[in-house]
Amino acid sequence: MLAIDFRSGLTPVRFGWSPLAEIAASLRLTSGHHRPAWLNRWWCEARPDLAVASLGLLAELVPVRGYAPDFLTPQPAPGGPVLEDELHALVRTPLDLIEAELMALVAGAPDVGVPAVPRPLAQRTIDKRGTDGFVEAVAAQAAEYWKLVMAPSWPAVRSAMDRDLDRRARALAETGLAATLGGLSDEMAWREGLLMIDKLPQGTYLATAEAGVHCLASVFVADGLVTGAAPDGSFQVQYPARGRGAAWERPSPPARPALAALVGGLRAELLAGLQHPATTLDLAQRHHASPSTVSYHLGILHRAGLLERSREGKEVRYRRSAIGAALTT
Numbered sequence: 174m175l176a177i178d179f180r181s182g183l184t185p186v187r188f189g190w191s192p193l194a195e196i197a198a199s200l201r202l203t204s205g206h207h208r209p210a211w212l213n214r215w216w217c218e219a220r221p222d223l224a225v226a227s228l229g230l231l232a233e234l235v236p237v238r239g240y241a242p243d244f245l246t247p248q249p250a251p252g253g254p255v256l257e258d259e260l261h262a263l264v265r266t267p268l269d270l271i272e273a274e275l276m277a278l279v280a281g282a283p284d285v286g287v288p289a290v291p292r293p294l295a296q297r298t299i300d301k302r303g304t305d306g307f308v309e310a311v312a313a314q315a316a317e318y319w320k321l322v323m324a325p326s327w328p329a330v331r332s333a334m335d336r337d338l339d340r341r342a343r344a345l346a347e348t349g350l351a352a353t354l355g356g357l358s359d360e361m362a363w364r365e366g367l368l369m370i371d372k373l374p375q376g377t378y379l380a381t382a383e384a385g386v387h388c389l390a391s392v393f394v395a396d397g398l399v400t401g402a403a404p405d406g407s408f409q410v411q412y413p414a415r416g417r418g419a420a421w422e423r424p425s426p427p428a429r430p431a432l433a434a435l436v437g438g439l440r441a442e443l444l445a446g447l448q449h450p451a452t453t454l455d456l457a458q459r460h461h462a463s464p465s466t467v468s469y470h471l472g473i474l475h476r477a478g479l480l481e482r483s484r485e486g487k488e489v490r491y492r493r494s495a496i497g498a499a500l501t502t
């Protein structure tokens with residue numbers, strides 16, 4: 174458990190996103206055997222490009238679970254950072270900091286249950302006692318990964334993250350900072366001025382963050398959170414963007430005129446657009462309608478047996494039933 178202390182009242186909080194942080198988060202998913210269902214389309218499209226990419230060093234730095242060096246995710250610039258600027262910040266990382274974080278990666282973190290695993294490229298760098306050219310090679314591999322795997326889908330990814338940030342801005346205005354931070358993930362909670370993050374398997378680690386907390390939306394973070402600390406004492410918290418599955422959806426086919434005549438125009442569009450499970454908020458944004466209006470029509474479709482619904486954490490997702498699917502084909 175990581176507890177970030179806000180009780181001084183001086184902690185600045187920023188929301189945003191980071192291309193380099195998305196590279197790291199997506200690499201965790203490509204390295205593992207479990208991928209969320211809503212990422213299947215991205216994975217199928219990205220896999221052929223991954224096969225030809227030279228990512229040995231970069232992949233080694235981003236394990237499926239556990240610690241990844243914080244120098245991989247420098248603080249994002251305000252106003253929508255671009256990858257080139259973040260890579261420039263990456264290569265300017267002090268060499269002593271790179272070496273210290275590489276040693277932490279190779280050693281693992283046995284005190285919190287994260288075992289050491291073989292990192293031959295990182296170990297070789299430490300043994301040579303020199304990181305000259307190391308971070309430049311990391312940046313070059315990140316740029317290659319971006320070009321082959323991330324760039325084709327980046328407009329949709331950025332759009333999904335921007336929609337999430339709009340939600341957070343409304344939440345801040347309507348419910349305040351404590352409720353907004355506590356609602357970022359099922360693994361986060363606000364307790365008497367402490368932001369509790371259920372990240373570490375053993376013990377509770379109290380950290381002050383008077384230098385600030387950067388909350389980064391991500392379409393590649395599924396259930397867990399990625400946290401990191403910057404040299405100035407600020408923290409980064411990468412959380413799952415709401416509606417992130419919509420980044421991989423194709424445009425909805427137009428509703429058939431006969432179906433619209435039967436159930437109504439918006440209901441027909443909702444039914445035709447539910448090729449993949451979606452929440453009320455996702456559908457409201459997609460169809461440019463208010464959440465209350467969409468909820469009303471979803472309820473009618475559900476009672477008519479055309480939709481099924483299921484709960485995933487705090488979200489309710491709708492999908493077409495067999496009858497609903499038959500009506501749209």
